[in-house]
Amino acid sequence: MSKGITSREESYANWYTDIIKKAGLADHSAVRGCMVIKPYGFGIWENMRDQLDRMFKETGHVNAYFPLFIPKSFLSKEAEHVEGFAKECAVVTHHRLMNDPNGNGVVVDPSAKLEEELIVRPTSETIIWNTYKDWINSYRDLPLLINQWANVVRWEMRTRLFLRTTEFLWQEGHTAHATKQEAVEEAEQMLHIYAKFAEEYMAMPVIKGRKTPNERFAGAEDTYTIEALMQDGKALQSGTSHFLGQNFAKAFDVKFLNQNQKEEYVWATSWGVSTRLMGGLIMTHSDDAGLIVPPKLATTHAVIVPIPKPGPEIDEAAEKIMKALKDKGIFVKYDTDKKKRPGFKFAEYELQGIPVRIGIGKRDLEKGQVELARRDTGEKTQVPLDAAAGVVEQLLDEIQNNLFQKALDYRAAHTSSADDFDTFKEILEDKGGFISAHWDGTTETEKKIKELTKATIRCIPLDNEQEEGKCILTGQPSKERVLFAKAY
RNA sequence: CGGGGUGUAGCGCAGUCCGGUUAGCGCACCUGUUUUGGGAACAGGGGGCCGCAAGUUCGAAUCUUGCCACCCCGACCA
Structure with a gap:
């Protein structure tokens, strides 16, 4: 069907990797387990990030940024937490290199050994709660609703593009509350936000639930999760929200004076989603011809392909449609590359998962029409040139809904x-x-x-x-x- | 970390077993011509530390040793 993509039937794992590489989302890098997120993949991630960020801000959260490095001693302050992460930490032991006395490039300078090793954050609870200690004194300082967009490192034994990489991008929210109830409500609220985002934007249906004690986050009293089902019948944990009780407050001695002038430990939550969502997006919708991106996250909603190549009349029609689409806030690209033939372009944009393709040819124009093709179903229709933008707008909605419905049907089955x-x-x-x-x-x-x-x-x-x-x-x-x- | 596999041009591969001119093919790239409604054709052209290092040899992509990296399966993994 498509050049160079392994079919799902033949090997789901290879299909997944092929999609990512051929569609230009990401590549394996020179560093084991770490990927290069390419512009197209990063563009989709940016759309996810921006939307989530809006949803966080709408619910009163603000962004901040904490250090990449965590002193080793911090990690051990919460017993379960350190146990959960100890086996997968990257550790910084030195701060200087020197020329190899034997002339083989550079070596670690033994005299530059750190007094205390630094851990590259696998998650930031410890450094953040160590900081919150200084920020929280009174009930008036609460709630503290902070999120950060960051990279973290977890040295997993086996990695897969987007699903489990050594370094990954994510957001982690860390909130502090005066009461247990408020913290529980926060953890639940964030789970609902994740679910809303997954379903409305990614068109990926999720089940909201609680983890069993065995599957809980290290250091949490309760872990909420959204679980999605991939096309190969495997589940993907797509986001988690934790009620941390007073565990971190006690570990880092974060107390506040309540209205009755009594000292109390703070109640906490943390919640996160990562670039793993990209993996979920790919595995929920895409097919053997390539990626399928839901319109609400697409970096380009529609592409205009001149048939057979650009020319004055086709250019004029394209300009007209582009203007109408831009007025509607729809991102459109006009492919004026003369070297590539239409068939090549069709296949290429299907591979990239652009939701709608607009074909403009002389034959169409003679009838005052253009051809619209939707990526999700492959269906093609002829529409009057003047109506094209309106139909595209409507199609994008239909595609978004259809993708969600299809995924929902798959899950039900x-x-x-x-x-x-x-x-x-x-x-x-x-x-x-x-x-x-x-x-x-x-x-x-x-x-x-x-x-x-x-x-x-x-x-x-x-x-x-x-x-x-x-x-x-x-x-x-x-x-x-x-x-x-x-x-x- | 165990099992399997792969490293040769940007990508995909042949050549390696059995050492020997100038390392080859397809795609991609550059130039030109003809084409163009589902991955165009022809002609010409550019591009190589053959993963790294040491060794054997008159001679190494090819043999030996060591190392490194990546992929797949498993174990592991909020």
């Missing part, structure tokens, strides 16, 4: 329930997806199921229906179903 372990395993084998099943509530059972099937509990859905049942593995009583899946 790949969400099952199982009441015994054999059925559970069969479903996992046959079609994957989410499986709703009873679980006895113990970490031991959860781990055993993972060991036997590789499936994990993705979440306990919010507003979960209460229902008597028996654990699929142990037969112990259970009062609600949880959502299992194999995950990225």
